[in-house]
Amino acid sequence: MDYKKMQVDHLANTRDVTALESKADNVYEMVMVVAKRANQISLEIKEELQHKIREVSSVIDNLEEVFENREQIELAKFYETLPKATLIALQEYKDDKVYFRAGNEEEEI
Secondary structure: OOOOOOOOOOOOOOOOHHHHHOOOOOHHHHHHHHHHHHHHHHHHHHHHHHHHHHHHOOOOOOHHHHHHOHHHHHHHHHHHHOOOHHHHHHHHHHOOOOOOOOOOOOOOO
16 A cells, blocks of 8 residues: 555544444444554554665665765655554545454354
8 A cells, every 4th residue: 555645634633433433333343443454554664664774774884874874864754754554544444445354253152
């Protein structure tokens, strides 16, 4: 998923819980789905950032390169401007882009 192109509000605003809950059985399930998706998104972004940093980092770091590695500075600035993973996950949930299913619950006889 390309998180850089998503239209996500960068601010944490008050949400209508009843509208969000309509897609799940209850509020707790909705919160858990969004939280698990946010963890997935966070890990994807972290792995992507680490991969890009490895590409631009040099093997021999002297003191001057540590302070003047512009590529790493630009990467850090870009990833800092991305919306938080929870806001991305909530937007995906609102747009019905998140697939979830309940675990198999065995009934007692």
